Amino acid sequence: MAGRTPGTVDGVPFHTRGGPRVQHHHRPQPRRPARAIRERDAAAQAALFADDAVLTTIDAEHGPSNPVVVRGRDAIAESLADVCARDMTHEVTFFVHDGDLASVGVACRYPDGVRVHCLGAMRLRDGRIVEQTTVQAWDS
Numbered sequence: 001m002a003g004r005t006p007g008t009v010d011g012v013p014f015h016t017r018g019g020p021r022v023q024h025h026h027r028p029q030p031r032r033p034a035r036a037i038r039e040r041d042a043a044a045q046a047a048l049f050a051d052d053a054v055l056t057t058i059d060a061e062h063g064p065s066n067p068v069v070v071r072g073r074d075a076i077a078e079s080l081a082d083v084c085a086r087d088m089t090h091e092v093t094f095f096v097h098d099g100d101l102a103s104v105g106v107a108c109r110y111p112d113g114v115r116v117h118c119l120g121a122m123r124l125r126d127g128r129i130v131e132q133t134t135v136q137a138w139d140s
Contacts, residue, residue: 034092037106040084046077050128055079059136087111100124114139 036044049055055076057068070079093105100123108116116138123131 033104034095037090037092037104040090042077042080042084045080045084046073048129049073049076050125050130053129054131056133057136058133088116
């Protein structure tokens with residue numbers, strides 16, 4: 001990948017454009033989202049969102065014309081708490097961060113073997129997620 005600095009953070013492939021960046025302590029670090037997702041820590045995940053954030057989810061039941069839209073960090077926290085309470089594993093397969101944009105891939109598995117894969121694209125402001133669109137698919 002020309003122009004990118006690859007590596008891993010907390011075991012997750014991580015890339016930034018243009019080489020290493022100075023990271024400020026108030027901005028979410030790559031390790032935080034990966035660990036929070038893997039450990040199903042809804043509160044830590046919700047803390048990554050801005051107060052006025054919007055989370056949009058597209059899947060087989062809610063297509064692009066009728067996605068699930070959750071507005072505000074408190075409502076997003078409730079949604080994340082529901083997902084994190086489910087008996088399933090979460091593995092972050094990649095995390096890419098470039099300035100005010102980021103993306104993440106998450107592979108999940110229920111105890112019965114059903115798999116879910118999610119891809120999220122995020123827009124950041126002051127290091128917090130202000131918009132996230134997630135597309136997810138699962139086994140039938």
